[in-house]
Amino acid sequence: MHNNLTKNLSGGQRKRVNVAMEVAACPKVLLLDEPTSGLDTASCDDLFDLLELIKYSAAGPVTIITVIHQPSQELFEKIDDIFFLTPLCCLAYQGPRHQAKEFLKQKLFDDLNRCPTSRHNDCDTCFIMLTKAQEHIDNHSVEDERVHQPLTTYPILKRIFLPFFYVLSRCVRQIYIRGAIVEALYLLAYFVLGTCIGYLFENAQQDECDIKSLPTIYFLLSLAFGILTCISSQRLFGVEITDQTFERESRNYYHPFQYWLAKSLVDIIRLVLYPLLFLSMMYIEIVPRGSFAYYFAILILLSFVCSGIGQLASVIFSRTEYAYLTGTIAALLSCLLSGFSPPKADLGRMGFITAISFSRHVQNSLFHHETSLYVENGTDRTYIWSVQIESLRKYYSFEDNEHPYIWLLCIGLFLRLLTLLFLYGKSEYRSKFRFHITHAVPFLTSLFSCHQCRKRSPARAYARPHQLQIFSYQQSYRNIF
Template sequence: MRARYNKKGQQGNKKGEKMLGAKSASRKYVREPGYRQLDDEQYAGFTDNDIPMEPTIRAFNRRPTGFEHLGALEAEFIEDLHNGDAETKTDLHLFVQSLSKCLGATKFGLSFEFQDLGFKPPKSAKPILSDVSGAINAGSLWGVMGASGAGKSTFVNVLMGKTAHTGGITKVNGVAGKISKYKKIIGCVPQDDIVLPELTVRENILHSARIRLPSNWTDSEIQNHVDILISCLKLAHVQDSLVGSTGAPVISGGQRKRVSIGMELAAAPMALFLDEPTSGLDATAAASIMATLKALSRLGMTIVTIIHQPRQEIFESLDSLVLLGAGRMIYCAPQADMQPHFESLGFQFPDHTNPADVMGDIIAGEGRHYKANGDATVQGLIDHWATRQKDPGSLNKHASTISVAGMKSLSTTVRQRGAPWYKQIWFCYQRSLLQQYRMKSSFFFELGVGALAGFLIGLAELNAKGQNFRGIFNDPYEMLSSSIDYASVPQMSLLVGLSIGLTASAPGVKIFGEEKLVYWREAAAGHNRFAYYMGKVLSTIPRMVLANFHFTTMFILLATPVIGWFPAFAANLLYFYCIYGLASCISMITRREDGPLLAVMMSLIVGVLNGMSPTLKKVRSWHIVWIWRASPGTWLAEAYFTENIAPLASIYRIEFARDALGYLLNKFSHDLLMLLVIGTALRIFAFLGLRFMWRAKQR
């Protein structure tokens, strides 16, 4: 419940609020041994770039506007930290302690410098970004603003190393190099809330913490850190609620945005970049998000946010601004100096207007409305700032320097981040299983389709009564032989292969292909890509086993072939394995909506290439038998051929059937091994596609 404040901004009436619900009571964190309250003197000791942090978090000075939401929410954070109830006060203090423990130092923020930064796409005639220089100080809240097409997102992506710049120098804490190597300690919140809808609020945040926090942290320490963070983000009352999708939301848009931010804060980053964190939110939710970011910046974290048309309260909560126009720098300095800067150029800010709106019009090329005479163009603003930058006395000289020992400590912090790859496999495996459990309807549908496919194929073979082969009798009974039937077993294996393909191809695409955005976000944050993929692969094994059990059982009961249940189960399971691998390859190279259809088509193709018609003997004469041998359908047919024909060797001359069709006999183990090899090779190709396709999105 929002507290009430008097005209001076002081809290008039405030009630304590329980942060943890009944469901989370068992997970309440406790003070660690030796814990003590952090007082203002301790905060005064936090410094970055030789600039002492504010000893207290002060309310922001702003003109009365009639909108007091942001002020109340900011004051709530302030009062929580200093005069609020003990429980919430402990949340913020413990979060500071947790950050300090994670970073191994009291410097929570990173500073960034960029000189003559530029970016020109390979096929573009002109650069999107050029000659952009400035510095972003640690422990502050920065806003990146500009008109559409001004280069805001490009600037942030180039600065973070997500897009390779074509000119200029970037520095972290005064040391030149690629910022992308620090991605384990830099958080990035995309504009779209990329979260897993099947997981709860807490599960989404906890997974990020387990993957990205230092490897020497125990699970209890991670759980404690997540509990603190959830309380600080005011998500405790919905922490056990599913996130839901944007089409079918379970929690509100503001809470969903907080979850997205919490997934990055769970990793205890030293800097946080956000792409329009208030986009699509109502005024209250937007103000709440910005109040949270402001409080985090006052704890020492460097926060850079792309923001579009902010309300006055939100605009004035920013510490500094980066203003861009036509891919060039217009302004890079404190927010409080923005209006005087433009007024010095002859622009007039009307009374009772939002300075952010006026500024937005000016940098969008509509400056003539606020400047009757003289140059009011965007190019004029760019030229003026470029001239000012050449004057050493007018530049903001807060560039960070760092000692050799400090740089080594920072490198050590980066190396220690992240769970070992084998633990990441386990975490990703658990998460994927949980997703499948939450999507029970899809799982049961696959089991039902498998059972129905087995039932239908069994009905198709019912009239044969298990007699799927007639050959030439052994000596001396050749003359008693009737018409031969060599094709029934390959036909049966064809039906089995097609049925498994139809059953497994679409679910295989769904498991691997619907989370590219999640994978790209996690890869860009430093997750182990191999661990992510292996977790997904291992989680499909129980699904394949159960679907194959229903299919094989129904098929064997009705068709009663010579092949036994266990050999058929093994061969069919490995064919499921191959189809899932094929589906994963398809999912990596196609759009989400096209994947299922293309996977079904490819499963039909590999099923038809089973050596029945044309026979393997025929394609050998064409010298393209390798195409058929590359198909798992051929190895499945050969395995069925061996298990259905070999037991009849005492009656028929089965070598005649072997020579007529081109299959090899008595190679059942070899056939199963080749199915395993093909399925594994398909997964390797899929992983290579996952790893090396769309590389820019994984930076």
């Protein structure tokens, strides 16, 4: 895209486009290597006008460091501080631009008669003096009055909260303002999906009181809601991971934890809104005996776990199609290995795998809560219901000591911890901790490989003369022929 943009531009326009692209991220320091090379006078003036605007940007002052050859007098006067090097790369001058010519004249020439005559361009005069001066000179610099001014930095609280609120506000704009149409489509999808599941089991618990249908309802509820949530939650990190925005901005701007925390806070709205829309029509059509608040709380826990699966998949994979496929398969496997079909007893030694299934814990919690309401009031059908409930509990192994609420909460937290670790691994945030970790691997490798011991080993000492002897034979053989 960049090549297509700059292909038909002139040299000066191309330079301005490149500079504009470099400052798009609002850097504090801008390094330019010969920005005026190949430009005419008008283009050089336009480029320096642009640099003046960048230098006094409203977002904060920008330090511009550039290497430049043969600037005009007008461009030379726009430079604040300047460095001059001798032909042998010794520092000849460092300091304010307006003091450079007089300083070099006094330091480089003991006899002022040997000093070259001044030219119209002060920069050319300094260049000529440097070429005619002695080759080996001491480093010279002039202190500027601005050197002693304190560096403007933000206090620690601003450094913590400013990047956090920046990511927070940007995420709100991206999801709920710019992506309002996509968000509305997802809200509609949750509403329609809840309506369809409610229609399949309309009044199944209220009129017929068919307790045998309860596990099927809970299985389909967790399956449909879980897959849709795994897909919809990948928009939180997926876009900025795919286009590598997160990697570029994490170099100098924010810590991965600030980024993750801001995104997670924005996602709380969807953690509550999606279950509410999904449950609104389904609860009315099924009419369960449990309260709406209880079903809503269970769906929030389910949303907490499934959104964690989707976020983790979007962070691991840089391609969107891989992330969507992985999230969908993970949700599907969690439902298939929930102990519904086949039941947990038929899994044998693999029955422990149901502990990490979010569908298992949702089914277990809803089944225990709903069936307890059937037998709490002594009615004529209480005994029949008790027999059916006990039969289903044994068949699906719905035990009381599984602690489904704690498992759902722990799984969701563990998935978010993994997401944070993968974000930290993908980021380019520089810190002392990261420096020591990245440099520990080569150090440990050198300890186990023990290169120094190999160099000192007797085997190598005896091998070297043998190798030299073979080399001498080969050389003699070549000389003969």
